[in-house]
Amino acid sequence: MAERASSELNLRELRILNALLHERSITRTAQLLATTQPGISKVLRHLRAQFADPLFVRNGHAMQPTAKALDIADQLRTLLGAADGLRASVSAFDPDQSDRSFSLLLTDVGMIRFLPPLIAHVAAIAPRVKIRATPLDSRQFELKLEAGEADLALGAFPKAARHLRRQRLYFDGYVTVMRDGHPRMSTLRSRTGFLAERHILVTASETGHAAHGTAQRVLASQISPSNIMLQVPSFIAGAIVAAETDGLTTLPANLAKRLAGPLGLTAFDTPIALPRIEIAQYWHERYHRDAAHRWFRSVTFDLFGSTAHKRRR
The missing domain is CATH 3.40.190.10 (Periplasmic binding protein-like II)
Structure with a gap:
C-alpha cells in the first residue's frame, strides 16, 4: 500500500506537467517554477511512467506534446483550478491584521x-x-x-x-518628450518640425510592451529612417537618452508625466495620430x-x- 502511495501523482507534479504543456521546454519550465532542469526531468520520467506515455517527444530543439498529453490538458487545468479552489479561504479578509x-x-x-x-x-x-x-x-x-x-x-x-x-x-495616450532647453522647442511641435528632428524609437518587445506595436509602426512609417538616431526596447531608456541629447522620444502620457520632472523633460502632444492604450x-x-x-x-x-x-x- 505504501509503495502504491509513493508512486501516485501529486499536485506539484501536475503543475509541472501543466507548465511543460505551456512552455514546451524543460529549461523554460525550470526557470518559470524557480527549480532545476534535473528536477523537472525527474518529474517528467515519473509522469511518463504514471501515464504509460512519453507525453513529449523531441522535434529538433522543441518538445512536442503527444496526443495523450494534449488530451489531458483541459482536464489538468480543471483539476488544478479545483484544487486551488479548495485551498481558497472562505472567511472574511481583514487587511488590518493580514500578513498575506x-x-x-x-x-x-x-x-x-x-x-x-x-x-x-x-x-x-x-x-x-x-x-x-x-x-x-x-x-x-x-x-x-x-x-x-x-x-x-x-x-x-x-x-x-x-x-x-x-x-x-x-x-492612456502618447506624448513626445524633449529635453528642457532643446534648441528648436518652438518648431518641433508642428508635424513638419517633428518629422525633421532626430528620434529615439521605442520598439515593441516580448517583455510586456506588445500593445505598443501599432504606435511603433505608425511612427516608423512617418519618420524617415535617417532621422531615427536610436532604437531601444525600453521607454525608460528612451526617456533618459532624450534627456541628455537633442533626440525626441514618444512615450505613454502617464509615464511621461512621471518622468518629466526628475529627468528635466518637456512633454508636448505628438503631432501624429497614435492609438490609445x-x-x-x-x-x-x-x-x-x-x-x-x-x-x-x-x-x-x-x-x-x-x-x-x-x-x-
Missing part, C-alpha cells in the same frame, strides 16, 4: 507607474500585507497567473487569453472569489481605475 503576500506582474513602465502609490496606500491601510513585484514577460504572464505564481498582472495586453479575468483601469488588470478565475484577492483587486481599481485617473488629472 501578493505578487504583481509588471513591465518596467508599470513598476514606475503603479508601485509608488500602491505601496504607500497599502502601507497605510494594511501595514502587514506584503507586495512582490515580478518583471513581466508577455510570453509567460498567462501561465504565471494560472500557476499561482502571481496574483495580478497590470498593463496593456491586447492578446491576453480570453479565459483570464480582466478589468479595465483606464486608457487600454490599461487593465488581469487575474485567473480560480482566485476570482477569494476574499483577499477581491480586496487587493479593489485596492488597485480604486487607485488606478478610470474615476481615480480622472480625479488626478
Whole structure:
C-alpha cells in the first residue's frame, strides 16, 4: 500500500506537467517554477511512467506534446483550478491584521507607474500585507497567473487569453518628450518640425510592451529612417537618452508625466495620430472569489481605475 502511495501523482507534479504543456521546454519550465532542469526531468520520467506515455517527444530543439498529453490538458487545468479552489479561504479578509503576500506582474513602465502609490496606500491601510513585484514577460504572464505564481498582472495586453479575468483601469495616450532647453522647442511641435528632428524609437518587445506595436509602426512609417538616431526596447531608456541629447522620444502620457520632472523633460502632444492604450488588470478565475484577492483587486481599481485617473488629472 505504501509503495502504491509513493508512486501516485501529486499536485506539484501536475503543475509541472501543466507548465511543460505551456512552455514546451524543460529549461523554460525550470526557470518559470524557480527549480532545476534535473528536477523537472525527474518529474517528467515519473509522469511518463504514471501515464504509460512519453507525453513529449523531441522535434529538433522543441518538445512536442503527444496526443495523450494534449488530451489531458483541459482536464489538468480543471483539476488544478479545483484544487486551488479548495485551498481558497472562505472567511472574511481583514487587511488590518493580514500578513498575506501578493505578487504583481509588471513591465518596467508599470513598476514606475503603479508601485509608488500602491505601496504607500497599502502601507497605510494594511501595514502587514506584503507586495512582490515580478518583471513581466508577455510570453509567460498567462501561465504565471494560472500557476499561482502571481496574483495580478497590470498593463496593456491586447492578446491576453480570453479565459483570464480582466478589468479595465483606464486608457492612456502618447506624448513626445524633449529635453528642457532643446534648441528648436518652438518648431518641433508642428508635424513638419517633428518629422525633421532626430528620434529615439521605442520598439515593441516580448517583455510586456506588445500593445505598443501599432504606435511603433505608425511612427516608423512617418519618420524617415535617417532621422531615427536610436532604437531601444525600453521607454525608460528612451526617456533618459532624450534627456541628455537633442533626440525626441514618444512615450505613454502617464509615464511621461512621471518622468518629466526628475529627468528635466518637456512633454508636448505628438503631432501624429497614435492609438490609445487600454490599461487593465488581469487575474485567473480560480482566485476570482477569494476574499483577499477581491480586496487587493479593489485596492488597485480604486487607485488606478478610470474615476481615480480622472480625479488626478
